[in-house]
Amino acid sequence: MIPPTAEAPSQGEAVSIAPRQGGRDRYFDLLRALALFRVVLYHLVGWAWLPLVFPSMGVMFALAGTLMARSLKRPAMQVIRSRVRRLLPPMWVLGAVCITGMVVHGWRPGPSVVFWILPLSDPPFLAAEWSGDMAEPLWYLRAYLWFVLLSPLLLRCLRRLPWPTLLAPVALSAFLSFGYLSLPERIDSALTDFTTFGACWILGMAREQVILQRLPRYVIPSVAPFIMLAGLWWAVHHGFGTEQDLELDGIPTAQALWSLGAVFLLLHFSPSWQTWPPRLRRWDGVITLLNSRAVTVYLWHNICIFIAAMTWDQLWEFEVLGENVPWLLDSWVPVLILAWALIALCIVLFGSAEDLAAKRRPRLWPNGGG
Template identity: 25%
Template sequence: MRRLRQLAERTPAGRERYVDLLRALAITMVVLGHWGVTVIGYDRAGRPTGHSALGDLPWAWPLTWVAQVMPVFFLVGGYANAASLTARRLRGGDATGWLIDRSARLVRPTTALLVVLAVGAAVASLRDADPVQVRTVVWFATIPLWFLVAYLVVVPLTPPMYALHRRFGLAVPAVLVGLVALGDLGRLLGPAGLATGNYLFGWLAVHQLGFAWYDARSPENPRRRRLPLSRRAGATLLAVGLVALVLLTVVGPYPVVLLNVPGERLDNAAPPSLALLAAATAQLGLILLLRGPAERWLRRRRPWEAVIAVNAVVLTIFLWHLTAAVLLVGLLDALGALPTPRVGSAAWWGWRVPWLLALAVVLAALVAVFGPIEARSRRSAPPADARRGPAGAPGRGRVRTALAAAGYAGIVAGLLLNSLTRKAAPEPLGLPAPALVAYLAGAGVLRWLRSGWGSRGSPRRGADPASGS
């Protein structure tokens, strides 16, 4: 508590606390949403299995217009990335150093999850567990990583995309929305492969709005790239987004549900569709409408301390929340006490509250163990720019940039390969071996760069005041 109080007291007056609140709320809603819609049952072999209840609850599909909060995470990610990159450059740092240091908080908690899952899977395989079942369990635990793949592509693109924003402003997300529309046309009329770029264009469009939000707080920025932040603008965006969403889903060809439901004509989230971007517009409007009251509330000490506490381990919460479900299901099954009520029945609804509470207890234990890995990633460390020392030759800088890009590429390739590998594949390590090798190689390169490759002498240690995440 003393540490939280100190952090709260040292918060800069100009910090947009609302961004931190939105990040914490978005991840909390993802966790509760995944837990809340999970249906647990048994397969033909008598083993526990799970799936989403959304396919059995079509009346709940409009609720996903609020529950699908990944756009909010990319919005605040854009704000935070613009803020920290700007601060780094004002201190004389470069984009490569920013990118190397930015990897620490994203990669370290993810590495912990993957290593623990791989070791656990290896132990289970050595004890003659079915490799298909091992893969199924690990596949379920790593579902959150599909989102991280997209974010780990967007983050390295921040320097060039922010430069485009500084030059062209809101025209950039407008062009990206047009590209998403073209991809959707391919999904609806063919060829379907035309929509592959939407995985990048859709999330980049929302991320660019985060840049615009950050720049809107600087009075020297030209009006053409400002995002209006007034309540009137919020009401307009909310209305426009909702009207567009209704026209695209209820009248148009898009599903009403914004999350994956097997059997629907397309998935609005994978890749992002125009319907998802319409929902993101409405969510941005609601965010702007609530901004004033929320900022006043966050000036109080206790709410702000709570937001700081959640953000210190927010990625750990996200990464481990489905592992908590796996552990709880396994424990209840071993005890012969796993309830499997029919979806929508009174028993199923009644089980929601104790189910969520039990999962929260398990997740709290996991966060207590693995949360310090993320929390330590935010603490004082010499910025990568400072660690370079006088070794700043152009050739060395290009090599450093290429290595950073290769590190991110290895991580993304590993996570993507895991996501694309079917859950019924026989994998003794739970994860495909090439995926694990690619990920660990990328993480190792970035760890090496963060350790001070190319530095001379003892680097000066100092805090990076613009963590921004």
């Protein structure tokens, strides 16, 4: 699983933000870069504890909500058009590659192919692993698009009733988990994403609206751990840690509570960095690149992992390697390195779509260098 851009200068729309010179946006850049790295690592190794250590999707939705609230100082329709315009072209590039591959393999598009153009619902794909890997990240773009469309309404509700608005998605998630409401699959998936990560998006908006800053400093550190414990309790009582369900992602209400509590803490303790701390200065280029090409990284990382793993597995065909270094062939580290090498290639090949979508001069490797 993955997933906005600042207004000026603008970057890719789904999960990136232009590095700014002042204050806490450098900290946000770091959070987004860590979130992307964790997403790639999780989709490769599948360790169930990784979303507990760092809930990447909650973090990315919260940062996107912050940017959306900042942008809504301008007319709402103007902001929505700008966000949608910068969201779709990188997805269309992925769709062109994926649809071409599926047609070559005998797939014939139907009416639902429209969701490859406007991802209001899940797009169709072949029952092949490579096709599913390419289409899977689009759930984030679908959720992001709905959050963008609903943001003017959410912001009005937040200003009038901040805490009921913030907690409403979690309450709705708990209600849906009991199965009291049966919905068509396309509607159910979109609603589940909203209830799972809606509180994080609204929390980001609340921070931009200075609602969180009005609380006494001790409130969030006192309350957030209990929210996270409630999420963990819900997860354990709904199969987390068993052979049937080892992923927090499969338990929406637990994911919603854990992500909300963690994001509360990350936003509360955000440092004011006018410049990078000394230990992080060496990573400035990498962090800038990941933020500048976050949409490209998120959209293409799954298929890069698939190709990397498939390529590395071919080395078992060489008996000398299987006999002498089986531990190396079994290791996930070389696969991760190869996957990031392929992601870097995708940045060069397809990343310029983010610049074109933002009406900016295309750049092959936007790491902040000269």
